[in-house]
Amino acid sequence: MTAAAPRARRSDATRAAILRAARERFAADGYDRATIRAIAADARIDPSMVMRYYGSKEGLFAAAAEFDLRLPDLADVSPERLGEILVRHFLDRWEGDETLAALLRAASTNPGAAERIRDIFASQLTDAVARFGTDPASTARRAGLVATQTLGLAFTRYIVRLPPVVDMTPDELVAWLAPTLQRYLTGRPRE
C-alpha cells in the first residue's frame, strides 16, 4: 500500500457490501421493486446508511450499475474469427456478473439505465468495432446490428428465460451466433 493510495476506510467494506446487494436486487427485481430497505437488509446494515453513502436511490443505482464490456482489442484478432471471439467474450463477461441483468431490467422504467446501455453499446462497442478498420461510415450501424443480436441473447436468456435459449451451452451459442456477428461486422446486407 503506497503513500499515495487513499487510506482504506472502515466504511469501504460496508460500501462494497451495499453495492453487491444492490446489484443482486436490481438484477432480480428491477429498479422500482428493488427497495432500499431490502438492499440494506441483504447487506446487514441500516437503510439510512444507504442514503448516507449514496444520497438517493438513483445515486445508488448509478454506482451499482457501472459496467465495462472489457472488449478485447479487435485489431489483435484474426479478422475471420471476429464473430466467434465476440460471442464468447460477451458470454464470459455476462455469466457470473449480474450488473448487465440489472441494467436490462432497470432499463424498462429507469431512463438513466436505458441511457447507460446506449452509452455502453454506442461508445464502447463502436470504439471496438472501429479498431479493425471498416469504413467509418458504417461503423455505428455495424455496432448497432451487433447490439440487436447480443442484447437479444441477454434479454431472452437472462430476463425472459426462454427455455431453449437457457438450455443451450455457451459453445452451442457461439456456434450459432458467431456467423451472425461476423456478417454484421464484415459483411454486406443480403449477401
Next chain:
Amino acid sequence: MTAAAPRARRSDATRAAILRAARERFAADGYDRATIRAIAADARIDPSMVMRYYGSKEGLFAAAAEFDLRLPDLADVSPERLGEILVRHFLDRWEGDETLAALLRAASTNPGAAERIRDIFASQLTDAVARFGTDPASTARRAGLVATQTLGLAFTRYIVRLPPVVDMTPDELVAWLAPTLQRYLTGRPRE
C-alpha cells in the same frame, strides 16, 4: 348484427378506452409505474371503474397485453425467402401496435408478462417453425434462436432506443437480418 351476437353494451366503449389507455401507459412506463389512476385519467373515466371492470391491476394487464404474432403459414412461402418474410412480418406486426412494447417493458418486474412472452415465442413461433418441416428435434431450438434476434431488435429499437437501430428503415433491417433468420431456420451452426 345477428341475434346470436351479444348486444353491444354501452360499457363496451368504456372498456375499449381503458384497454387502449392501459396499453399506452404500460408500454411507456412499465408495469409498476403505470398506475391505475393515470390510466383512468387518460381514458377520461373514474379509477374505480377500472377495478370494477378488470378486478385488479393484474387483471387489467392480462387483458391489455393480449398479443398474437399473427404469423403467416410458413408452409406457403418459398423456403429460401423464409428469413425475409419473417423479419418483414415482425416489423409490420409491431410498428404501430404498442402491445409488444408493453410486454417487453413489463417483463422486467412482472412475472406474468415474462411468461406471456415465453408463451408467444415458445408456442406461436415454434408452431410456425414446425410448419415447414425441419426435423422436430431442432424445432424448439431454431425458434429460440429466432427469438434472440427478433426480441433483440425490438428491445434495442423500442425500449433502449439505440440510435443506429432506431435510424434504420424497415427495408434496411430486412436486408441485414433476413439472412440471420434464414440460417437459424434452415442452416446448421458454424456453417
Next chain:
DNA sequence: GTCTATAATTCGATAGAC
C-alpha cells in the same frame, strides 16, 4: 458512524351513497 422515529407521498383496493 449508526440507528430511531417519522414526515410526506403514493398506490391498490374497498365500502357505500346515489
Next chain:
DNA sequence: GTCTATCGAATTATAGAC
C-alpha cells in the same frame, strides 16, 4: 353504472439522538 371518500400498506427521504 358512476362517483366520493377513505383505508391500509409501502415507499423514499429527512431530522436528530446517541
